[in-house]
Amino acid sequence: MNAGSPTLRPRWVCRSWPAARFGTTVPGMVHAYPETAAEGTCPVCRAPAPPLAFVKNGYPMHRCPTCELVYSARPPQGEKLEALYSAQYFTDGGAGYPDYIADERTHRRQARSYLRKISKLDAKPGSVLDVGCATGFFLDEARKAGWTVSGCELSEYAQRFAERELGLDVVRAGFLDPHFVPRPESFDLITMFNVLEHVPDPTGVESKLANLVRPGGHLVIETWDPHSLFARMLGPKWPTYAPPTVLYCFTKRTLTHLFDPERWTLVSYRPAAKWISIDHGLSLLEYEARKRPPLARLLRAVRRSWLGRIDRTAPSTRSLVYPGAFGAKNGGAWADFIPRPARNTRWTWNTKSD
Numbered sequence: 001m002n003a004g005s006p007t008l009r010p011r012w013v014c015r016s017w018p019a020a021r022f023g024t025t026v027p028g029m030v031h032a033y034p035e036t037a038a039e040g041t042c043p044v045c046r047a048p049a050p051p052l053a054f055v056k057n058g059y060p061m062h063r064c065p066t067c068e069l070v071y072s073a074r075p076p077q078g079e080k081l082e083a084l085y086s087a088q089y090f091t092d093g094g095a096g097y098p099d100y101i102a103d104e105r106t107h108r109r110q111a112r113s114y115l116r117k118i119s120k121l122d123a124k125p126g127s128v129l130d131v132g133c134a135t136g137f138f139l140d141e142a143r144k145a146g147w148t149v150s151g152c153e154l155s156e157y158a159q160r161f162a163e164r165e166l167g168l169d170v171v172r173a174g175f176l177d178p179h180f181v182p183r184p185e186s187f188d189l190i191t192m193f194n195v196l197e198h199v200p201d202p203t204g205v206e207s208k209l210a211n212l213v214r215p216g217g218h219l220v221i222e223t224w225d226p227h228s229l230f231a232r233m234l235g236p237k238w239p240t241y242a243p244p245t246v247l248y249c250f251t252k253r254t255l256t257h258l259f260d261p262e263r264w265t266l267v268s269y270r271p272a273a274k275w276i277s278i279d280h281g282l283s284l285l286e287y288e289a290r291k292r293p294p295l296a297r298l299l300r301a302v303r304r305s306w307l308g309r310i311d312r313t314a315p316s317t318r319s320l321v322y323p324g325a326f327g328a329k330n331g332g333a334w335a336d337f338i339p340r341p342a343r344n345t346r347w348t349w350n351t352k353s354d
């Protein structure tokens with residue numbers, strides 16, 4: 001690795017991360033991107049030519065030395081982006097979900113956890129927009145708690161479930177779609193749970209959010225943090241580095257760059273746990289082990305056994321905390337922001353998950 005180029009290697013982990021060794025599924029792609037290659041400017045802070053950090057799934061991943069953003073320089077757009085979130089993303093495992101709807105109990109449990117955190121802010125139930133709401137389990141739980149709920153979701157599969165099965169007001173749209181135009185300052189709370197890292201234009205998201213949060217309102221964001229212990233231990237093998245679906249990974253510094261201090265104020269920033277099903281956890285491990293067929297087959301066999309589904313069938317069984325079992329600061333964090341008084345708006349963001 002080029003000694004002069006910034007890398008993601010933590011100072012205390014004695015491993016090397018040659019860019020050409022990791023995560024390549026497209027034959028011949030690796031050699032097209034020398035370690036010092038750079039493409040354009042940083043999508044968040046506009047620093048010129050952030051260097052290549054590693055290659056994952058055949059996609060060159062860059063790390064900005066200024067704002068610490070880790071990103072894929074070639075985000076999919078339009079129909080290509082929509083195609084990534086077809087029914088297969090929610091049912092076929094891989095970097096997605098093995099069966100999102102079958103894990104309803106786990107998703108609802110996570111949703112209630114979010115609502116408990118939100119209740120500790122001074123946010124009383126009002127109007128909430130969940131950006132990238134998937135099948136709407138969070139919105140359904142929020143509705144039960146007294147919120148007036150709405151959402152937007154790019155995936156037709158997920159949006160139809162939210163609308164038809166749960167009767168929710170969910171627009172089929174990406175947040176930045178021109179036809180998705182909510183009234184300015186119409187929400188007391190906007191939530192983005194593990195969504196920001198999937199959207200091709202994070203600065204466009206920040207601009208649109210600033211116009212929608214009502215004065216005194218909140219913005220809650222959960223995303224993954226490449227500075228977390230889990231990410232540092234695994235390096236490029238960290239499952240969250242998953243282009244072309246996960247395009248960006250934000251640290252606290254990145255989010256501070258992205259959310260203009262002239263418009264937003266950080267209230268708090270702390271680790272957060274996330275519940276996932278046993279099947280989902282095993283599915284992610286199987287995906288990461290795909291280059292080791294015997295191990296992948298073993299994981300698949302466990303998934304398909306009673307053990308892989310016990311948390312779906314036995315009500316008293318708990319799901320996994322991902323990746324909380326590995327330590328306190330290993331995946332992400334929760335952070336709260338309020339808007340600058342001049343703007344009289346307020347937001348909360350939640351980054352990292354552990």
Ligand SMILES: [Zn+2]
Nearest residue numbers: 042045064067
């Ligand atoms: Zn940057």
